[in-house]
Each structure stands twice: as C-alpha cells, then as structure tokens.
Amino acid sequence: MSLTDEETERLADVVRLQPTKNGELEEQWGLDSGSEVHSYLEDHLGDYYYRDDDSLIRATPEAAELTGAEPGVEGDEDGDGPTRIRVPERQAQVFAVLAGPDERSQSVVSTLQDVRAEFDVDPEAEDVRSALQALRRKNVVEVIYRTVPTFRRTVERDAVEVESTD
Incomplete structure (x- = not known):
C-alpha cells in the first residue's frame, strides 16, 4: 500500500506521539472530532497502527521504518522509565x-x-x-x-x- 505525503506525515505523527489517543491526534491534525480521527486511521492507516490493551494508539514497527520517525517513547524496557x-x-x-x-x-x-x-x-x-x-x-x-x-x-x-x- 502506497501512502500519500499527507498520510505519511500523519503516520509519522502517530509514531512520534505514541502511545496516544484520538484527542491528541485530533489536535495535532486540526480535525473536528475523535470520530474523524478514528475514521482517518481506519480508512488511511489501518495497516500501520493498532490499539493496545488500554485502547491507546500505537504504530507498528513497519510504520516507524516507513516514515523514518522516531518512536515517542524510548528506553522503557527495563522498567526504570523512558529515557x-x-x-x-x-x-x-x-x-x-x-x-x-x-x-x-x-x-x-x-x-x-x-x-x-x-x-x-x-x-x-x-x-x-x-x-x-x-x-x-x-x-x-x-x-x-x-x-x-x-x-x-x-x-x-x-x-x-x-x-x-x-
């Protein structure tokens, strides 16, 4: 699936802001509602994001590779918190x-x-x-x-x- 420039840019936002919620992406993208964010994610980025056990939006590893964006949180593997x-x-x-x-x-x-x-x-x-x-x-x-x-x-x-x- 080939992404447009806007889709790639928005996917990079998901990568950088993860874990995130509809409201944060609504603000970042200038949309009018969380429903609009959900629809955009489903219609345009469905292969590149998922919701974790807490219903937070996260990007797939492929999304980070595709966009070249750095994940929003790094260094939390050992339980000492992010770096x-x-x-x-x-x-x-x-x-x-x-x-x-x-x-x-x-x-x-x-x-x-x-x-x-x-x-x-x-x-x-x-x-x-x-x-x-x-x-x-x-x-x-x-x-x-x-x-x-x-x-x-x-x-x-x-x-x-x-x-x-x-």
Missing part, C-alpha cells in the same frame, strides 16, 4: 515545570500557573490537564489523589530527554 520522549510543546513545558518524584505533587491549576510564569504563555487549564494525562500515559508523570488529583514526575527532569514535535 527519551517526543511530545508536543505544551507537554514539554508541563514536564519542565512539574514537581519532581521527591517533591509534593501539584494540581492542574498550580502547574498551569507555573507554565504561565516560566514560558510567558497563557494556555487553558484543560490544555494543561490534557498534557499531564498524556505524560502520564508515557510513564513520566504519576497522579496522586488528594482533595483534587495532583501530579508529579516519576523521573528526575534530567533523566529524560524531552524533544518537542512542534
């Missing part, structure tokens, strides 16, 4: 300001305020919440349940190379 992640800019910003593994976890609002102060940007709270959840799926952030869900890194900041895909 490199490729994420959108907002996720990189959140990772940069988030409390470390030995620090008190932060709420979404606290993380939002830190991102605003550190990067002079004004994201919505939902953007930060989504970034935290995406980083959680990549095993570099954990949730701690207190009065509200709070988050902190599972690894030291310098233990993971963070590359922005934007």
